Amino acid sequence: MNKKNLVTVIVPVYNVEKYLRKCLNSIIGQSYTNLEVLLIDDGSTDTSGKLCDEYAVIDSRIRVFHKVNGGLSSARNMGLDNMTGEYIIFIDSDDYFAEDAIGDLVKAIVKHQADFSFGEVRMVDETSATISERGKKTYKETILTSKQTMTEICLNRLTGVSAWGKLYKASLFENIRYPVGRLYEDAYTTPEIVLRSQKAVFINRTIIFWVQRGNSIMHKKITKKDFIVFNALERLVELVDLNYPALHDDAVVRLVNDTFWTIMMRLVYNDDYILCARKIRKRYRKYWVSALKHPGLSYGKKIQVLVALINLRLYRRIRLMKNKWK
Numbered sequence: 001m002n003k004k005n006l007v008t009v010i011v012p013v014y015n016v017e018k019y020l021r022k023c024l025n026s027i028i029g030q031s032y033t034n035l036e037v038l039l040i041d042d043g044s045t046d047t048s049g050k051l052c053d054e055y056a057v058i059d060s061r062i063r064v065f066h067k068v069n070g071g072l073s074s075a076r077n078m079g080l081d082n083m084t085g086e087y088i089i090f091i092d093s094d095d096y097f098a099e100d101a102i103g104d105l106v107k108a109i110v111k112h113q114a115d116f117s118f119g120e121v122r123m124v125d126e127t128s129a130t131i132s133e134r135g136k137k138t139y140k141e142t143i144l145t146s147k148q149t150m151t152e153i154c155l156n157r158l159t160g161v162s163a164w165g166k167l168y169k170a171s172l173f174e175n176i177r178y179p180v181g182r183l184y185e186d187a188y189t190t191p192e193i194v195l196r197s198q199k200a201v202f203i204n205r206t207i208i209f210w211v212q213r214g215n216s217i218m219h220k221k222i223t224k225k226d227f228i229v230f231n232a233l234e235r236l237v238e239l240v241d242l243n244y245p246a247l248h249d250d251a252v253v254r255l256v257n258d259t260f261w262t263i264m265m266r267l268v269y270n271d272d273y274i275l276c277a278r279k280i281r282k283r284y285r286k287y288w289v290s291a292l293k294h295p296g297l298s299y300g301k302k303i304q305v306l307v308a309l310i311n312l313r314l315y316r317r318i319r320l321m322k323n324k325w326k
Contacts (some may be wrong), residue, residue, distance in 0.1 A: 001270055002034050002087065003085075004211075005110065006034050006036060006084065006085070006086050007034060007035050007036075007102055007167065008035075008037075008038060008083035008088050008089070009035055009091065009102075010076060010089070011023065011024075011027070011039050011040065011079075011091055012040050012079070012092065013042060013044060013046065013052060013090075013093045013095060014093070015046045015048055016093045017047045017048050017095035019093065019211065020093050020097050021051065021097060023091065023093050023096045024051075024062075025096075026090070026097040027104045028059045028061070030099075030100065030101070030103065031100045031103050032100070032106055033061075033082065035085075036061055037059070037061050037062045038063055038079045038082060038083060039064045039077050039200065040065050040067065040071060040075040040079050041064060041066045041067065042075040042105075043067060043068050044074075045101050048093070048301075049066055052064045053186060065079075071079060071180060071181065073177075073182065074178075075088065076178045076185075076252075077180070079177075080177060085170055086169070087106065087323070088167070088168060088173065089102065089167045091164050091165075092164055092168075093196050094213065095164065095208055095210050095319055096211070097209075098205070098209065099204075101119070101206070102209075102237055104119070104121065104166035105117045105118070106167065108167075108201045108257055109167055109201065112143060112201045114197075114199045114201040115168070115172060115192070115196070115199055116166050116168040116172065117200065118159050118167070118200065119159075119202065119203045119207035120204070120206055121165050121206075121207065121210075122161070122208070122209050122210050122258060123210045123212060124210065124212070125212055126211060126212075129292075131160050131212060133236055138188070140204060142158070142200065142201070142204075143200075144199070144203040146194055146197050146199075147247070149189065150194050150195075150240065150243075150244055150247060150250075151247055151250055153194065154190065154250035154251045154254040155253060156257060158202050160185045161187045161190040161236075162186050163178075163186045163189065166191065172193050172195070172196050172197060176189060177189075178267075182231075184233075185220075187235070188232050188235060191235075191240075195243055200311055220266060220269065221266065226262070226263065227263070229258065229262050230259075233254065233259070236241075236255070249290065249294055250296060252290050252291055253291050253294050256291040256305060257290055257297060258288055258290075258300075260301060262281065262304065264280070264315075265323065267280075268315075268316045268319045273316060277308070277316075278312065281308065288305050288309055289309070291305060297310075302316075304319075310319045311317075
């Protein structure tokens with residue numbers, strides 16, 4: 001194994017026996033072969049752990065770690081603690097890489113001496129049919145400063161806060177780990193990584209296929225644990241205000257966008273919807289109003305925000321009808 005330009009692929013694994021083979025085949029089938037693949041079996045209770053061991057026999061680049069279930073962050077952190085590569089890339093075990101994706105990311109990061117490289121993310125269903133694609137309107141390789149990358153994250157355009165789909169210099173993760181026990185862990189860590197970087201490069205091709213499972217959480221009630229997302233979003237606004245205050249309004253758009261995508265969409269199923277929704281509206285009203293003026297918030301999302309500002313019961317009726325057709 002050549003340590004120069006070695007890429008460590010970190011794959012947290014938990015009860016994904018239906019999807020794991022496709023994910024692992026997409027990794028070991030990459031044309032770029034200078035890889036070490038760390039499979040972190042996070043206490044799976046199905047056959048996922050056994051599948052990991054089978055693939056380790058097939059491919060010597062694979063190392064398997066079995067651990068007590070601790071969540072996505074703890075699994076990623078175990079990978080970071082045991083990696084030896086010059087670069088790191090994450091992938092969730094129910095997703096899969098596009099052909100030659102890792103090689104193209106390596107070429108871009110080396111060519112431009114960037115701190116990380118990334119490409120398009122294609123959202124697909126379980127039959128691999130495309131649902132949507134981030135970055136599809138960009139037709140050229142793009143070099144971004146740290147500030148420009150932060151803008152893209154806040155406006156959720158070329159890239160978002162997700163850890164996967166990006167090839168990082170391993171040095172960026174020195175003394176940085178994912179927060180254990182918190183949901184929305186990427187929103188805590190990715191902005192910190194961006195602030196450490198000086199240059200990123202976007203390549204115009206699909207890197208990863210993000211599989212939307214049939215058991216979507218879209219129609220499930222919100223729990224108290226889900227509200228932790230607000231801590232991460234408020235932290236993002238704080239980081240932006242401290243480092244790039246001119247991007248404050250962009251960070252607010254991210255907070256509002258995710259509030260409606262992550263919380264409000266599902267809150268409509270809760271029995272205490274009105275009480276919770278009123279508290280959220282009171283807490284973030286100034287941000288909701290501010291975001292209405294920002295071109296980075298889509299027209300459709302602006303309509304949702306406006307309706308919620310005017311009449312929460314009407315918002316609930318409309319949202320339930322929309323959810324029904326998704």
